[in-house]
Amino acid sequence: MSRLTWSDELVTGIELVDAHNQSLFFVLNELFASDFPCEMRSRMCHKIEDTIVFLTRNFLREEALMADSGYADLDGHRSEHRVLLDELLRLQRTLECGHYDTSAMFDLLSSWALAHIKIWDKPLGKHLRPKASAATPPRKQLGRTGNAPRGQADVVPASSH
Numbered sequence: 685m686s687r688l689t690w691s692d693e694l695v696t697g698i699e700l701v702d703a704h705n706q707s708l709f710f711v712l713n714e715l716f717a718s719d720f721p722c723e724m725r726s727r728m729c730h731k732i733e734d735t736i737v738f739l740t741r742n743f744l745r746e747e748a749l750m751a752d753s754g755y756a757d758l759d760g761h762r763s764e765h766r767v768l769l770d771e772l773l774r775l776q777r778t779l780e781c782g783h784y785d786t787s788a789m790f791d792l793l794s795s796w797a798l799a800h801i802k803i804w805d806k807p808l809g810k811h812l813r814p815k816a817s818a819a820t821p822p823r824k825q826l827g828r829t830g831n832a833p834r835g836q837a838d839v840v841p842a843s844s845h
Contacts, residue, residue, distance in 0.1 A: 686717070687713045687717045688709040688712055688713055688717070688794050688797065688798075689709070690705075690706050690709055694798075694801050694802075695809075696801070696805050696806050696808065696809025696810075696812075697809045697810075697812075697813045698749075698808070698809045698812045698813065700745065700746070700749060701746060701749075701805055701808065701809060701812075704742040704745070704746060705797070705801055705805065707738075707742070708738070708739070708742070708797055709797070711734070711735065711738050712735070712790060712793050712794055712797065715731045715734060715735060716731060716786045716787070716789050716790035716793065717787075717790050717794075722781050722782040728776055728777075728781060729776060729779055729780075729781040729782075729784070730781065731781075731786070731789075732772055732775060732776045732779065732789070733776060735772060735793065736769060736772050736773065736776065739765075739768065739769060739772070740769065743762075743765040743769070746761075746765075746808075747761070747762050747765070749812070750762075750808065753811065753812055753815055755808060755811055755812075756811075757804075757807070757808075760804075761804050761808065764800060764804055768796055768800075775789070
């Protein structure tokens, strides 16, 4: 089975978004494209459950970033997130742990992730990049710990990989 590989063509230029997407690739590769065993904690698949939890957390952060920046396509982007989560919840209810084709699940999720990045996240990055540059405080304004005051480090331009 193939694995998702991060590449420069997927970079949005926003550190938070790119980190979430890279983490999603790792999660999908580890849970569905590897020999990671099903723990059979219950009839419901923990791999799907873990993916739902991971995505929900990341989607909420990304949606807050969009709302804070006044992103015009927030509703459409949020709707795309909900469609995937609803489908995963449906699959979680219908697929029995250990008794479904994990490669088909990997194909579904990896296809969604690649399309989502290109169609939704890259335009978001284009919207956020000018705001990120303006919001990044100079180093001398950082506190003793090197952390920016809350809210100022939420949007940071990503370095090119």
